[in-house]
Amino acid sequence: MASAASASEGKEPRTERGRKTLRAILDAAALEFGEKGFHEGSVSGITRRAGVALGSFYTYFDSKDAVFRALVRDMSAQVRDHVAPAIRAAPDGIAAERAGLERFIGFVRAHKEIYRIIDEAEFVDPESFHAHYATTAERIHARLRAAADRGEVRGDVGEAHAWAIMGMNVFLGLRFGVWEEDRLPEAIAGEIAEFLRHGLAPRG
Template identity: 80%
Template sequence: MTATHPLDAAEVASAGKAPRTERGRRTLRAILDAAAEEFGEKGFHEGSISGITRRAGVALGSFYTYFDSKDAVFRALVRDMSEQVKEHVGPAIRAAQGQIEAERAGLLHFIKFARAHKEIYRIIDEAEFVDPESFRMHYATTAERIHTRLRAAAARGEIRGDISEVHAWAIMGMNVFLGLRYSVWADEEDAEDIADTIASMLARGIAAD
């Protein structure tokens, strides 16, 4: 997994261990990508630092240059993956015409991201027990981004005026489980059709006409 817009190195590395050179940033990126593969395949408890460095093609000492422990790289990875999702779906949301189309675009690109990075589900789910703070932050910040754009759309008169945090969490929860069903469990369904179905539901609800 390669991030095109990774978190700033100072935000990812352990305290006082941020890389100072481009080579160092590339090494840190390789370690994070390798950690995603290691934890995605084996889980946190079975995954190992030696497994991460072997996948990254770096020496064991290079790991400790940037991270204090396996827990530290896992925490960094959860934040990094959350950022990758934001960076992947954000441009499509911003380019959409109208809020329903924006939510459709967000779901569509999230499904595509999850199909390419299925390990995100295992890693985020394990974070609930390995690092509850990162787990909670991942979902809280995602819901807040949705809530912010919904409030802006309501102010523009594009959607109902009584929009609330509940609506944001409902949309996020729907997207998370659609990604699980149609990206991780099976990915043969057309992602455009899934996004169309949800956009129609958001626009018209499910009550009989």
């Protein structure tokens, strides 16, 4: 179940065709901002890439700022939706983190622009930047707590462990997803999962 992409307030599309145009604009915005950055990127560059008229853009978004903010939330939701099914299907807490990391590196390879966009949000849209990492850490924390309740990881697993895992994933994605694809995502995820399994093992 993919998250619905969101337009500026009061500009949500009401038809399937409208939703497709909105999706095309957001995908084009990811390429435009990913390649040129926020300051050099332009609304006309986005509409050209999307193959839509300038008027269509303003049907859904108020400004360049507005589409950037929508894009940050959209990429955050896309990566969450991409990893979620693999995490849910995993047999235990460590296997869930393993599956999540493997899927994440795969997503990054197909959407290398995600780093530039989320990172630039620190400057262009600090609220979305903060929300992206705060909610990601909360999700990991909740998964770890559930795994602790099932006795799969140590009982005192906490917020610092969740932030540590998020940080690992972000930098492993940067190194093995964006910078160089010299190793298989499953190999990286397997190595890190073993590290987590021992590092977070229940204490006797």
